[in-house]
Amino acid sequence: MKRISIVTFLLLIFGILLVSAEDKDKDQKPDFDSLEKCAQFLYSMEESYSKVKSYKSLTTKRIRITKELRKKEIIEVYFMKPYSIRLNQLSSKKKMQVIYQRGANNGKMLVQVETLFGKLVRIKLDPECKLARKNQLRTIKEASIGYVIKLINSNIRKGVRENKLSLEYLGSEEKFDSTLYIFEGKFSGSKDDGFFCKKATLKIDSKLILPREIIIFDWDGKIREWYEYLTIEINPGLTEQDFKF
Numbered sequence: 001m002k003r004i005s006i007v008t009f010l011l012l013i014f015g016i017l018l019v020s021a022e023d024k025d026k027d028q029k030p031d032f033d034s035l036e037k038c039a040q041f042l043y044s045m046e047e048s049y050s051k052v053k054s055y056k057s058l059t060t061k062r063i064r065i066t067k068e069l070r071k072k073e074i075i076e077v078y079f080m081k082p083y084s085i086r087l088n089q090l091s092s093k094k095k096m097q098v099i100y101q102r103g104a105n106n107g108k109m110l111v112q113v114e115t116l117f118g119k120l121v122r123i124k125l126d127p128e129c130k131l132a133r134k135n136q137l138r139t140i141k142e143a144s145i146g147y148v149i150k151l152i153n154s155n156i157r158k159g160v161r162e163n164k165l166s167l168e169y170l171g172s173e174e175k176f177d178s179t180l181y182i183f184e185g186k187f188s189g190s191k192d193d194g195f196f197c198k199k200a201t202l203k204i205d206s207k208l209i210l211p212r213e214i215i216i217f218d219w220d221g222k223i224r225e226w227y228e229y230l231t232i233e234i235n236p237g238l239t240e241q242d243f244k245f
Contacts, residue, residue, distance in 0.1 A: 030181060030206075032169035038183055039156050039167060041209075042202070045149045048209035054080040054238040055145065062226040063137050069223060070135070079144050084243045087143065095120070099243050100127060100140045109140050112245050122245065137225060145229070148211055155196050156185065164188045164195070172206070176230055179206040180213065191219045208232065 032038045061073045076088040083102035089095070100109040108124040109132065115121055125132045127139045141147075159165025170182040180203040187195040198221065203213035210232065216225040 030169070030172075032181070032183075035160070035165070035167045038169055039160060041181070042156060042167075042183065042204070043153055045204065045209055045211065046153060049146050049149055052081070052145075052210075053235050054078075056231075056233040056236050056238070057145075058230040060226075060228040060230060062223070064218070064222065064224045065135055065137075077143070078238060078242050080238045080243070081146075083141075083144065084240075085140060085143055086243050087140070097245065098140060099245070101243055102141075110245065145210060145232075148214065148227075151196060152200070152202065152211070152214075155187070159185070159187055159195065162189075162193075164193065170201075173203065175203070176205075176212055176228075178208075178212065180204060181206055197224065205232075208234065 030041075032041060055077075056079075057077045059075045059077050061075060063070055072091070073089065074091040076090055078084075078086040078088075083100075085100050087098045089097070095112075095114040097112045098109055105124065107126070109127050110122065111125055112120055112122045127141055133139060142151075156165065156167065159167075164187055165185060166188070167183060167185045170184055173180045173182055183202045183204065184199065185202070186199045187193070187197065189195070191198075197216045198219045199217040201213075201215040202211060204210070205212045210229075211227075212229045212232070214225070214227045215223060218224040
């Protein structure tokens with residue numbers, strides 16, 4: 001009986017120490033006190049993404065077309081490297097799915113749309129054509145997390161190189177069942193300097209080291225693009241069958 005009490009006591013002490021260590025890790029604040037440290041952390045998204053073979057995400061999108069900030073869209077995304085992507089539109093009353101695979105289908109994207117009478121119609125479109133780009137700011141070729149990371153970091157590197165970027169850490173936020181690190185980047189100069197925006201707010205998953213929310217402001221200070229990755233499942237075992245109707 002005495003022996004059991006000692007074992008129980010040791011287990012209790014171990015549990016207290018473990019909880020204390022976890023609490024200490026939570027309280028420890030990241031060191032992003034300079035532009036260089038912020039930039040290095042954002043560059044590390046490239047290494048994180050290099051380990052991603054495929055992913056599934058539930059994504060929201062709001063974009064400004066001319067003067068109108070359009071309603072939020074909810075899209076289920078399947079992605080597999082090198083570049084196979086499937087978008088299932090969930091916010092529309094009518095079903096719509098789009099599939100694009102680099103190097104397949106003669107470079108066309110496959111679109112399956114539900115008609116007024118509930119019938120599914122399939123068409124092939126050039127991703128760069130006017131119909132495919134209607135009410136869109138980017139093509140399906142630019143819809144992956146990898147493209148987003150490349151766009152962000154290429155602009156950060158350009159801003160650092162030309163001394164036209166201020167980049168700061170704004171703190172953290174508990175969102176999407178994760179701790180997100182919040183950064184704000186501002187580009188100085190004019191619209192003609194080649195930067196993709198005037199200002200951007202980036203919320204990065206502290207564990208995945210991948211973007212979870214991105215808000216892009218135009219040169220008039222208005223929101224131009226707003227994306228949220230509500231859920232991300234990394235390497236879920238997607239196959240070619242997931243990119244067929």
